[in-house]
Amino acid sequence: MPHPLLASATDASKPIWLVTEQTWSAIAEQLPKTSQGFAKAQGFEGKAGSHCLLPDADGNLLGVAFGLNGTDAKHTDPFLVGKLPSLLPDGVYRFETQAPNPALATLAWLLGSYSFGRYRKRPEKSVRLVAPNGVDAEDVARIANAVVASRDLVNTPTSDLGPDGIEAAARGIAERHGASFTSIVGDDLLEQNFPMIHAVGRASETPPRLIDFTWGQADAPRVTLVGKGVAFDTGGLDIKPSSSMLLMRKDMGGAAATLALADMIMGAKLPLRLRVLIPAVENSISSNAFRPGDILQSRKGITVEIGNTDAEGRLILADALALADEENPDLVVDFATLTGAARVALGPELPPFYTDDDQLAADIARHGMAVNDPVWRLPLWTPYQSQLDSKFADMNNTGGPMGGSITAALFLRRFVQAAKAHVHFDIFAWNPSTKPGRPEGGEVQAARLMYSLIKERYAS
Template sequence: MHPLLVNDPSAPAIPVHFTTAETWADISERLSPLARGFAGAQNFEPAAGKHLLLPDAGGGIAGVVFCLDNADARHPDPFLPGKLPTLLPDGTYRFADGLPDVTLATLAFLLGAYRFDRYRKPKTVGVKLVLPPGVDGLEVSRLAEAVTLGRDLVNTPTNDLGPDGIETAARNLAARHGAEVSAIVGDALIAKNFPMIHAVGRASAVPPRLVDVTWGEPSHPKVTIVGKGVAFDTGGLNIKPESAMALMKKDMGGSAAALALAHLVMDAQLPVRLRVLIPAVENAISGSSYRPGDVLRSRKGLSVEISNTDAEGRLVLADALALADEEAPDLIVDYATLTGAARVALGPDLPPFYTQDETIADDLARLSRAVNDPVWRLPLWAPYDSMLDSKIADVNHTSGGPFAGSVTAALFLHRFVEKARAYVHFDIFAWNPSTKPGRPEGGEVQAARLVYALLKQRYGTAA
């Protein structure tokens, strides 16, 4: 159980009354005369995100009023209760009334209490929440723990989380759940036919590697998760400007999402045979850097012309996807902080996804709203495939132009998946530029809770 949850419904706790501008009159009538009079004396005007501490006769806190979005709000935020841990004084609280979705509110409370304190004196979170009736405490704790795992990885700088650190994180998670793990490191990548992973990572002092985690019964449906693990991206010889390099510790956000999802699947004992593949590299600069104009062989056998060394993520993913596809799994999902074009199109909060499976696309759209893990489908527009034509190789890894950058990246990756029954690609940002309810500024895990919900729907909830 999450340390901020109190699994005792009789525990003394301060009630939190949820209201909207529309329901405030009814809610206030149910308060004590003292509390109602205090709210009136404060000229309290209910608006989404506002709160009011209500006193008791002894000067303590009798309760809290917290305002949600009106039912007819254009964009109601189910994570709005995630503001509470940053607003409330230390103490134990309980949700009293007025919540449309108590499970999402509980999860938001836990996610809103997140702090990354690895490099400073830890600040104890002094608020606790009595587990609300009807909420699965183990499940909501599992979700919060997975997001915390991923956020911690994204927030950790590269000097403490290089390619070797990503491997260690995967090994630690595998050990916790009894999974098998192996890694192909350095020049062994060439011998084992992962030439593009090697080429991208060979300039770094820390050797590139492919981390391979497997868990579950071989007879169960095969689900393979691929996570881009670029520990830092200088851009290579097409070096990034200073402004674009500042957040590149987060370029392994795809591996963080993959490991967060893996934790959810293994901890819940979903009846799948799970495989997690993480190509972990640093796109550094040295005399051994790969170059614009190079032609690389891929694991699949396609020759790939390099037009820009700052488009390295799709190269390491391509080799990993080719390996994943060889065993024809039921589902391949990849997560990658792949293109700035995705952020131009949809912003930081709404990752695009690409798939040719209409049923999965519909399920993801519906579940993203249900679990408040937003995504938006973009098209695998086949006519744009010609943008990747090369005059000297089978394919160019970028279009070289300003248009449809996220779409052409997805089209490139789809060339390396043929046998899998279904494939979904997520182009995530993995970062909150500013604090929002339940989503503090910093590293973020996007679309992992969503795919977990999809896997539960498709394959059942327990082994």
């Protein structure tokens, strides 16, 4: 699918000189005297993130100088050029000097152009980029379109995106790619043995559901994606304080990341058999809400005592993961906005991930750095498993006061036994402030790196 902000090489375009403090003077000497004098008067020195609109002798726009991180920088941001779309006047541009990573620079341009305008009109801009030579513009556009669509999902409030809205979004993606789609809704979850998904979502006016779609050849390598789709989380009867509910529209960020990754995989027609499972619920409060102290049956037969109704995400994921595991897939990937403990440990920009597969972990770390989608491995520390012990059931849904992201991952691991490999991402799905290529609001984390990894593993 083409991207409206990518222009053809045949379009008339203005140059962007990507410079550093070390290279700016040499490039400036090649510019017309008018442009050199204007840049000097503006105090432009090529500092990272700074820009200067350069005029020609008639006062028209000749081009743009933009500062990148120099070789001596402690941190280099591959998405720094994502600042430009919001700074430049309408028009078509090209990189006159090569970016360190042209593909990431192109993606940063597209992601930096994003704004969420469903409820408030914003000024429309048309700042387009000619993709640099050698960049797979179709693939970059595919990634950007998937990320943007899922950012929209995270940013949409629950009043317009309940469990049924998540299903509609998933159905649209599945149908666009010719995938086989089903959804198990309401009491049918009990009949088909998904008791924990039903228990978590039954208090909402919008029934809980398990979204399930498959794509690809049946005999291809099997990759299953599972995404937490909590449309809103009050915390249930263990109700959250009001301040903690303000961003709970993003508690379906795992589902959004899953749909973004699925969209990329199917759009690229990777040679695998893809299955997507999204338990979609709203954790509400009503007379039939599940309670602290309840003991729930799970699809896998493991009984779970409810230590806290606000630890609901792992419950719905457990039933979905158990279903995924029944097919003995080659790889199971789950995405979930699961714990506040992960944010305390690593902050909002660096999601932890968990896997027992050391080679998979190394590949994840490598691809995360390569595509600027960073993550950090935390241990599945088995001694912490005892924190999930229950006196009355096989396990409790909450651990102790510390190591909460690890104990949540250990909880999920109990439900994946047959898959050849499993990785769990505890994502935040939100940018607390605007950074280049990453506007404040909903974000898709870890999906781009997994697309890169899966493409390498199954399409190389």
